[in-house]
């Protein structure tokens with residue numbers, strides 16, 4: 155039995171794809187509202203929708219051979235405790251969260267059976283309750299989870315395994331440094347990334363993140379069509395050149411937004427402290443500076459603290475001007 159801890163966009167999508175391929179899948183949430191009250195359907199890019207029956211019951215954890223963790227970062231410790239209490243001690247745990255520290259939290263509760271994963275594409279939950287893949291992309295799993303990779307491939311997902319998951323997760327973190335910019339801009343990803351001023355803010359966040367990753371001794375792996383070190387100079391190019399050289403970076407559904415933009419709209423907390431905030435924290439610890447990530451983190455904290463939350467339309471000049 156495969157148990158998905160975190161029946162949201164990522165968990166629901168992966169769980170639905172696996173169930174549609176004949177795997178036994180159950181979902182474990184916080185136990186409050188049913189996660190998919192109107193049923194669960196997922197739409198992988200270029201494929202017909204799949205609709206599956208949902209089993210939601212924490213008791214299923216007792217039968218788990220595999221637990222896929224897809225909660226938001228703030229909920230990792232609670233999910234880990236539940237898994238440690240209920241799942242068999244030899245059940246594999248695969249972590250699909252963003253950020254580079256959630257795996258450590260899981261390992262503190264669950265030991266070395268935790269395998270890291272990188273979930274490299276964007277999903278939205280439509281009003282009709284479907285979870286739809288909005289950007290092309292792959293999943294990368296720790297090479298120890300080769301059989302899980304095989305199950306996911308069988309379900310029609312693009313998956314590879316890797317031995318240097320730290321390098322994969324840090325490279326993904328660098329891409330996620332745009333999540334708050336996308337939320338603050340109030341625009342879809344494609345529109346935001348078509349504005350050179352937002353790309354320059356993103357490029358600066360990435361440069362700071364790359365410096366931190368080097369000081370951490372991380373060997374960055376490739377998670378996009380381009381290696382991380384080439385992305386900031388390319389992001390900084392004028393539009394005409396950028397669109398010619400890096401069309402793949404904006405080859406995304408015109409409606410796609412980052413998961414942090416969705417969190418803002420849905421009134422949820424942000425993961426900024428695990429993304430840009432983590433770069434700031436590690437920069438300080440390593441004697442470096444990360445002023446752009448610091449400014450972005452502060453803006454997100456202020457924006458998410460507003461109640462009610464108005465639509466956002468930050469001006470990128472707010473970040474580019476010296477003040």
Ligand SMILES: NC(=O)C1=CN([C@@H]2O[C@H](COP(=O)(O)OP(=O)(O)OC[C@H]3O[C@@H](n4cnc5c(N)ncnc54)[C@H](OP(=O)(O)O)[C@@H]3O)[C@@H](O)[C@H]2O)C=CC1
Pocket residue numbers: 159160161162163164165182183184186187189224225226227229232233236250251252253273274275276277278412413425
């Ligand atoms: N959405 C996307 O496109 C992408 C997301 N990611 C990353 O994947 C991770 C999951 O994101 P996403 O799917 O968007 O998040 P969602 O908020 O859609 O889903 C998280 C789910 O976890 C549930 N949950 C909360 N606490 C617990 C708990 N203790 N045990 C079990 N379930 C719990 C939540 O319930 P409730 O709502 O009741 O709190 C919710 O159903 C994040 O780290 C995100 O950054 C990575 C790539 C793309």
Ligand SMILES: CC(C)(CO)C(=O)C(=O)O
Pocket residue numbers: 252273274275276329330333411412413414
């Ligand atoms: C796929 C990507 C990078 C899209 O921004 C993401 O990880 C997210 O939305 O959290």
